[in-house]
Amino acid sequence: MRGKQRTRVGPLASTGESAPALDVDALLDNPATEIIVCCGSGGVGKTTTSASLALRAAERGRKVVVLTIDPARRLAQSMGIEALDNTPRPVVGVQEGTGSLDAMMLDMKRTFDEVVESQASPEKAKQILENPFYIALSSSFAGTQEYMAMEKLGQLYRDAKKSGDYDLIVVDTPPSRSALDFLDAPERLSSFLDGKFIRLLLAPARGPARLMTAGFGVITNALTKILGATVLQDLQMFVAAFDTLFGGFRQRAEKTFRLLQADGTAFLVIAAPEPDALREAAYFVDRLSGEDMPLAGLVVNRASVAPPSELGADEAMGAVEKLRRRDGEPSVTAGLLRLHAARTRIVEREAALRERFSVANPRVATAVVPALSTDVHDLDGLRRIGGLLAGEAPSA
Amino acid sequence: MSTPVTSSDWPRVELHVVTGKGGTGKSTVAAALALALASRGNNVLLCEVEGRQGIAQMFDVSPLPYEERRIASGLPGPKGNAGNVFALHIDAESALLEYLAMYYKLGRAGRALDRFGVIDFATTVAPGVRDVLLTGKVFEAARASRKKGTSSKAGQKYDAIVLDAPPTGRIAQFLNVNGELAGLAKAGPIKKQADTVMTLFRSPRTAIHLVTVLEEMPVQETADGIADLRAAELPVGGVVVNLARPRDLADDELKAAREGTLDRAAIESDLRDVGIAVDDVLVDGLLTEAHDHAERRALEDGQRELVGEMGVPTYELERLPSGVDLGGLYDLAASLREQGMA
Numbered sequence: 114m115r116g117k118q119r120t121r122v123g124p125l126a127s128t129g130e131s132a133p134a135l136d137v138d139a140l141l142d143n144p145a146t147e148i149i150v151c152c153g154s155g156g157v158g159k160t161t162t163s164a165s166l167a168l169r170a171a172e173r174g175r176k177v178v179v180l181t182i183d184p185a186r187r188l189a190q191s192m193g194i195e196a197l198d199n200t201p202r203p204v205v206g207v208q209e210g211t212g213s214l215d216a217m218m219l220d221m222k223r224t225f226d227e228v229v230e231s232q233a234s235p236e237k238a239k240q241i242l243e244n245p246f247y248i249a250l251s252s253s254f255a256g257t258q259e260y261m262a263m264e265k266l267g268q269l270y271r272d273a274k275k276s277g278d279y280d281l282i283v284v285d286t287p288p289s290r291s292a293l294d295f296l297d298a299p300e301r302l303s304s305f306l307d308g309k310f311i312r313l314l315l316a317p318a319r320g321p322a323r324l325m326t327a328g329f330g331v332i333t334n335a336l337t338k339i340l341g342a343t344v345l346q347d348l349q350m351f352v353a354a355f356d357t358l359f360g361g362f363r364q365r366a367e368k369t370f371r372l373l374q375a376d377g378t379a380f381l382v383i384a385a386p387e388p389d390a391l392r393e394a395a396y397f398v399d400r401l402s403g404e405d406m407p408l409a410g411l412v413v414n415r416a417s418v419a420p421p422s423e424l425g426a427d428e429a430m431g432a433v434e435k436l437r438r439r440d441g442e443p444s445v446t447a448g449l450l451r452l453h454a455a456r457t458r459i460v461e462r463e464a465a466l467r468e469r470f471s472v473a474n475p476r477v478a479t480a481v482v483p484a485l486s487t488d489v490h491d492l493d494g495l496r497r498i499g500g501l502l503a504g505e506a507p508s509a
Numbered sequence: 510m511s512t513p514v515t516s517s518d519w520p521r522v523e524l525h526v527v528t529g530k531g532g533t534g535k536s537t538v539a540a541a542l543a544l545a546l547a548s549r550g551n552n553v554l555l556c557e558v559e560g561r562q563g564i565a566q567m568f569d570v571s572p573l574p575y576e577e578r579r580i581a582s583g584l585p586g587p588k589g590n591a592g593n594v595f596a597l598h599i600d601a602e603s604a605l606l607e608y609l610a611m612y613y614k615l616g617r618a619g620r621a622l623d624r625f626g627v628i629d630f631a632t633t634v635a636p637g638v639r640d641v642l643l644t645g646k647v648f649e650a651a652r653a654s655r656k657k658g659t660s661s662k663a664g665q666k667y668d669a670i671v672l673d674a675p676p677t678g679r680i681a682q683f684l685n686v687n688g689e690l691a692g693l694a695k696a697g698p699i700k701k702q703a704d705t706v707m708t709l710f711r712s713p714r715t716a717i718h719l720v721t722v723l724e725e726m727p728v729q730e731t732a733d734g735i736a737d738l739r740a741a742e743l744p745v746g747g748v749v750v751n752l753a754r755p756r757d758l759a760d761d762e763l764k765a766a767r768e769g770t771l772d773r774a775a776i777e778s779d780l781r782d783v784g785i786a787v788d789d790v791l792v793d794g795l796l797t798e799a800h801d802h803a804e805r806r807a808l809e810d811g812q813r814e815l816v817g818e819m820g821v822p823t824y825e826l827e828r829l830p831s832g833v834d835l836g837g838l839y840d841l842a843a844s845l846r847e848q849g850m851a
Contacts, residue, residue, distance in 0.1 A: 155531020155676060156727075183678075185726045310626040331621050338613060341697020385532060388832065389563070420798055422791040435783040445771060446779035448757040449795045452802050455755060458830035486804045488725045 132471035135410035135478035137503040141170040144280065146379055148270065148372070149409070152286045153383035154393035158414040160184045161489055161498060162383050162482075163285035164192065164216070168492065169499030170281055171207050171214035178215040178273070179283040180265060182258070187490035192216045199223045201269075206492045215279070224261040225251040232358045241358075246351035258287040259297075260366070267369040314352045379409035382477075386416050386463035391470050398474050410478035412502065413467060418483045419460045420453060426461070429454040483507055518822050518849045519746065522716040524651055524709065525671045526746075528680040528734065529720030530727045534751045536563040537833050537841065538720045538826070539673040544842035545851035547583020547592035551668040554650055555580075555596045558643045559675060564596045569835060573598035575607075577650075577661040581835075584842040595667070597650065597660055601639045602628055604646040607659060612698075641686045641703055647672055648706045651714075677719060677730050681737035684710050684717070716746030718850075721816065723750060723809035728816060735819055747822040747850060750813065754806055755827055758799065766803035771796060824848045 140146055151163045160181050167179035178201045181194070189195040192204050194216045201215035229247075230238045241247050251257060266284050273279040313332065336345050372378065380401055384394035394411060401408045429450040436447040471479065482501045489498060501507060519525070525542055529535030536557070543555040554577060557564050562572045568580045573596055583592040605628055622628055631638050647670065649655070655664040675683045686703045709715060717738055721731040731748060738745050758766065765771045773792060780787050816823055826844055829837045845851055 157532060186729065187725075310629070332627065335613070335622055336627070338698070339609070340699055344697055344699065387532070388566075389536075390532070392566075420794045422788075422794040424785065424791055428785070432780070432783040432785055436779060439782065443757075443759075444779065445758070445762050446776045448759075448762060449776065449799050451755065451757040452798055453795055455757075455828075455830040456798060462830070462832050486801045487808065490725075 132411075132467070132475070132477060132479040134504065135412070135480040137166070137169075137480055138173070140379055140409055141166065141173055141175065141281075145377055147281060147377035148266070148379070149281070149283045150286065150373065150378065150380045151284065151383050151412075152380060152397055154390050157383050157385040157390050159383045160188070160285050161495070162381070162412055162414065162502070163283050164188065165495045165498035165502060166381075167214055167216070167281075167283040168204075168207065168495045169503065170283070171204075171212040172210060172496075172499075174210060174212040175281045176213050176279050177281045177283060178217070178269060178279045179285070180217055180219060180262070180269065181285045182219050182262060182287045184218060184285075185490065189218060191491045194218045199227075199265075204492075219258075219262055219265055221258050221261045222251050224265050225257065228264060228362070229358065232361045237354060241351075241354050244351045244354060245347055247355075262287055263369045264365065267365055267372065270372060311352055314349050374405050374407070376407060378407050380406055381409055381412055383412045383414060385414050386466055388466060391466055395470060395473060398477055408477065410480065411470070411474075413479060413481045415484040416481045417456060417459045417463055418507075420456055422453075424453065424457075426454040426457040429457070480504065516849065517851055519716050519851075521713050522746070523667075523669055524647070524715040525669065526674045526680075526684065526715065526717040527671060527720060527749075528674045528677050528717065529749075529751075530677050530730045533720045533722050533727050534833075535676070535720040536561075536567065536673050537838070538718075538749050538751055538845075539671050540564065540567050541826075541838050541841035541845055542718075542851060543594045543669075543671040544581065544584045544838060545846040546669045546671065547581075547594045548586035548846075548851075549588075549590055549592065551583070551592035552665070553583065553592060553594050554665075554667045554670045555594055555673065556599055556647055556650070556670065557597075557673045558599045558647075559673070560598075560600060562598065563673065564598065567833070567835070567838065568596070575600060575603035575660055577665060584839055584846065592668070595661075595665065599643055599646045599660075601631075601642045603660075604642040605631055608642065608645065611656060611659070638699075640683050641699065641706075644684065644686050644706055644710070645702060648709055651709060674717075677734040680717065680734060681741045681743065684738075684743055685741040686710075711742055711744065713744065715744050717743055718746040718749055720749045720751050722752045723754075723812040723816075725808075725812065728812045732815070732819060735821070745821055747824055748816055748819060749845075749850070750816060750823060750825040752828040753825050754802065754809060758803070758806075763803040763806055766796070766799035767807065769796070769800065771799065822849075824850045 140149070149163075149166060151159050151166070153159050160183065163179055163181060164184070167177045171177045181189075184192070184194070186195065191206075193202055194204075195218075199217065199220040201217040204214045204216050207214045226242060229241050232238075233241060262284065266282065269279070269282050273282065333345070340348075373380075382394045382397045382401070384390040391413075398408060398411070400406075433447045433450045433454070436444055436450075440447075467479070467481070471477065480502055482498065485494075485497070487494075489495060497507075525539075525546070527535050527539035527542060529538070540555060543553045547553040555564060557573075564580070565572045570578075570580055575598060577595045577597045579593050580596045581594045583594055585591040606623075609622070631642075646660070649659060650661075650667065651670050653666070655661065655666060657664040674680055686706055719731045719734055721727040735745050735748075762771070773796070776795070777787050777792060780791075785791070824845060825848070826841050829840070831837075833841070842851075
């Protein structure tokens with residue numbers, strides 16, 4: 114199978130798009146590909162796609178680790194990662210060969226704790242880990258998950274370079290509220306740390322000199338009025354304790370950001386053939402190119418498969434009407450024709466949506482993955498999806 | 510409608526929170542519910558909090574500002590009388606500035622806060638504050654006596670509010686503002702504000718509806734979401750099953766389709782009878798489509814059973830083959846009302 118030129122056959126051939134086809138196997142086989150990031154809006158199958166790509170790469174000889182964020186329970190079980198211990202574990206059941214596959218599930222809070230522990234003295238670390246602001250920040254702050262995914266990616270990459278355990282890292286991104294969150298995490302952290310407000314909060318700790326000037330009193334008074342004095346104190350203590358770590362955090366965030374821009378990284382934007390998901394995908398493509406991030410292509414999951422016959426939806430519904438007049442009651446044939454008409458309409462709508470996307474983004478290579486009639490929760494399912502991603506005809 | 514008006518399952522509810530896993534169509538359901546509630550002269554406010562401008566896209570209007578605007582007439586009631594649907598796009602920054610202006614009359618200090626990046630800090634970085642602001646704004650809009658000069662200049666009052674809320678995985682945390690602030694603000698004005706908001710959310714005036722599709726993961730997440738909400742003592746509303754496959758085949762036909770025992774000769778003769786050119790590609794195709802459909806339907810039935818066991822009222826909306834446009838929203842609204850959700 115390896116290396117053989119494959120042409121698209123079967124249902125995929127009928128998509129009739131202007132977008133070039135995404136050559137998934139070439140991407141996975143290229144030793145220069147070190148990181149693959151799967152991003153996209155929630156509910157489009159990012160986790161399944163990441164896991165399928167990782168498995169396929171491993172079975173084609175790469176030494177792969179896949180970092181997932183929130184896999185479905187049964188999928189996690191089948192990959193042996195339902196225990197959250199924040200370290201990669203070998204996946205059982207991967208085809209024997211030169212490659213290997215490890216998987217891990219991100220534990221956001223633990224990753225954050227580990228960073229604090231590795232950066233601060235034990236005493237200071239304890240102080241930070243117990244601060245109520247830290248607890249809230251590390252477990253519920255909306256951007257923390259994104260930032261920690263980046264942090265873990267950076268760690269994995271550095272470790273892999275040192276140990277040689279992996280030559281490909283596949284990352285699933287958090288189900289973000291919007292496409293922005295993932296890319297903005299480092300930037301947002303930096304601007305937070307550089308923010309005037311933080312410096313303001315640090316001012317008392319650093320001595321009264323500069324910032325006691327214009328507006329400081331006004332600000333503290335206003336904040337006390339809104340937050341109450343204790344909250345402000347807690348916050349000040351947290352920021353002061355965290356101050357020493359800021360530099361390290363920012364440095365690593367920026368490093369990871371540059372790593373993402375490097376040639377060894379490939380971004381895949383994942384979408385479903387729905388207006389919202391494709392709109393988010395277009396937005397992502399735009400952002401990625403704006404940030405000089407290497408975009409490898411678009412994956413459209415769960416595409417409806419075009420029926421083989423040419424019978425149009427309107428003609429089918431016309432026949433349904435004739436059958437109704439003839440029989441006066443629903444028949445199997447009418448039911449089949451209705452199903453056919455509905456599917457044809459869905460396929461047409463999806464094709465139009467994809468066409469619109471590819472007209473607006475003509476150079477984005479695209480892989481279309483047909484919907485399966487069953488859910489995926491084992492390695493066989495992932496293998497099937499991997500095959501479909503690479504453009505193989507769906508096996509019966 | 511000629512059918513007698515079914516009474517609503519939620520007569521006392523003023524705040525309908527709609528959540529759901531990504532991709533299940535929660536925004537569509539929220540919009541349809543708002544249309545369904547806006548009858549008999551009732552005014553309904555539809556709010557979004559995730560910065561996506563989804564409402565503007567669904568109703569085909571220009572992007573919404575931080576200002577309540579009338580965007581549509583509701584679905585007419587039995588006597589043809591409709592109400593109005595207003596929409597509000599809530600963003601945390603505007604909500605904070607409005608809050609400060611309303612309660613603190615900060616003046617110069619307010620501007621200074623902005624200059625020092627406090628507004629930015631509070632709305633993007635400070636844990637939990639963002640959610641407190643967003644939910645606080647919904648609370649403000651739900652008040653019986655609203656101040657003027659808020660996001661509604663006239664202080665418009667509403668008979669119902671529909672909130673297009675964050676996804677199921679985050680909903681309990683989002684609404685449980687108290688929990689998020691716990692440990693941070695044990696006293697003080699912010700804490701007091703959070704407490705007041707919580708009394709509304711925990712009261713019978715609120716119902717939190719969960720949208721799902723009949724697939725394994727979303728159904729599992731819905732069950733988890735209900736457990737989370739109950740643990741947080743938040744009132745669970747109904748489950749809306751969205752994008753259900755059409756029921757064009759009867760149960761025995763589905764079984765035959767799965768087993769490949771549909772009467773091929775009869776189907777071919779029917780097709781010829783209504784003037785369709787019959788060949789193997791067509792008939793094989795129809796039978797394969799029926800087989801796939803029957804397989805999916807069997808999976809759906811299994812998931813539907815699980816939804817039924819959740820012990821809350823359920824409603825079902827069919828997948829619209831050509832997607833949801835404005836007309837489609839009204840169809841979905843009518844279906845929700847018929848089923849007693851509004």
